[in-house]
Amino acid sequence: MVPHPSPPAPHGIFVTGTDTGVGKTRIATALLRAFAGRGLRAVGMKPVAAGCEWADGALVNEDVAALTAASTVAAPVDLINPYRFQPAIAPHLAAELDGETISLQRIRDAYVALAARADRVVVESAGGFLVPLNEREDFGDLARLLGLPVLLVVGMRLGCLNHALLTAEAVQRRGLKFAGWVANRLDASTPAVERNVQTLCKRLDAPLLGIVPFSIGTTKTEAACLDLQVLENSLR
Numbered sequence: 001m002v003p004h005p006s007p008p009a010p011h012g013i014f015v016t017g018t019d020t021g022v023g024k025t026r027i028a029t030a031l032l033r034a035f036a037g038r039g040l041r042a043v044g045m046k047p048v049a050a051g052c053e054w055a056d057g058a059l060v061n062e063d064v065a066a067l068t069a070a071s072t073v074a075a076p077v078d079l080i081n082p083y084r085f086q087p088a089i090a091p092h093l094a095a096e097l098d099g100e101t102i103s104l105q106r107i108r109d110a111y112v113a114l115a116a117r118a119d120r121v122v123v124e125s126a127g128g129f130l131v132p133l134n135e136r137e138d139f140g141d142l143a144r145l146l147g148l149p150v151l152l153v154v155g156m157r158l159g160c161l162n163h164a165l166l167t168a169e170a171v172q173r174r175g176l177k178f179a180g181w182v183a184n185r186l187d188a189s190t191p192a193v194e195r196n197v198q199t200l201c202k203r204l205d206a207p208l209l210g211i212v213p214f215s216i217g218t219t220k221t222e223a224a225c226l227d228l229q230v231l232e233n234s235l236r
Contacts, residue, residue: 012045012111012121013179013231014148016129016139016171018163022155023184025063027212028124029070030222031151036072037223040119043073046081047107047142048126048133051088059084063124073118079110092132102133104145111146123148129167140174149179149235151209154200155186156193161200168204178206179234182226185214207234 013031017024028044035042044067052059064081071080083102085094095102114121123146125131125139132138143150150171154164164181171178181204183197201208210225 011115011119012123012146012148014123014125014143014146014150014176015153016125016143016150016167017153018128018155018160018167020127021186022153023186023212024124024153025066026222027151027153027182027184027226028122029066030212030226031122032067032070032072032120033223034226034228035120035122036070038228041073041117042120042122043071043075043114043118044068044080045111045114045121045123046126047110047123048083048085048091048102049081050085050091050094050126052084052086054086059086067122067124073114075114075117079113082107082110090131091126092134095134101135104133104137104142107142108145128163129170140170140176143171143176144174149177151179151231152181152204152206154181154183156183156196157186157190161196164200165203168206172205177235178204180207180209180231182209183211185212188214207231 015024015028032042032044046064046067049061049064052061061084068080085098087094087097091102129140130138152167154160168178185193207230209227209230212222212225
């Protein structure tokens with residue numbers, strides 16, 4: 001792949017996860033609210049959304065809707081979410097079914113347009129860090145193209161240690177800044193959560209921004225669980 005120059009003056013963060021269903025949208029919206037609480041113009045972006053549904057003649061996605069609701073900057077949906085697919089499958093496969101090929105350059109152009117409108121852009125991936133986007137490129141390539149630091153959402157469940165450590169290794173091998181991680185509790189009954197957090201604190205070369213407690217449904221309290229100062233210190 002021919003490298004592209006990074007967008008000018010990026011003010012974004014790339015949110016990835018240890019797997020699908022680990023709470024990336026929950027943490028991305030919390031970041032948006034935390035940035036807004038500091039008086040910053042913040043906008044969310046989900047470059048690719050699979051599992052969309054038809055409503056009023058358009059494909060809509062609940063993650064995109066959540067990011068939009070938490071944003072303080074209005075922007076066209078084609079910038080916030082350049083690619084939308086109905087099947088809830090891997091992005092490159094969903095694109096194939098629609099006869100499309102996901103272009104990282106198109107996503108970069110949308111990101112640059114959003115960055116011109118906002119102080120902070122929170123970019124949420126789909127699935128994990130190495131999920132394919134087309135025949136040759138994946139979300140890791142997208143993060144590198146955008147030139148963004150990476151925030152890892154660790155879903156605190158059985159297997160999370162291996163998934164978190166492998167993802168961190170992949171981030172660092174791409175030459176990207178591993179800015180921090182968040183422990184997101186997915187189940188109130190998950191055993192040894194505190195011990196797992198301690199293990200990751202020792203082994204991950206990035207600061208813990210916070211532990212988000214388990215909750216049923218959508219809440220607006222997660223922002224208080226994240227320490228933005230820790231994130232900003234990591235980015236310096």
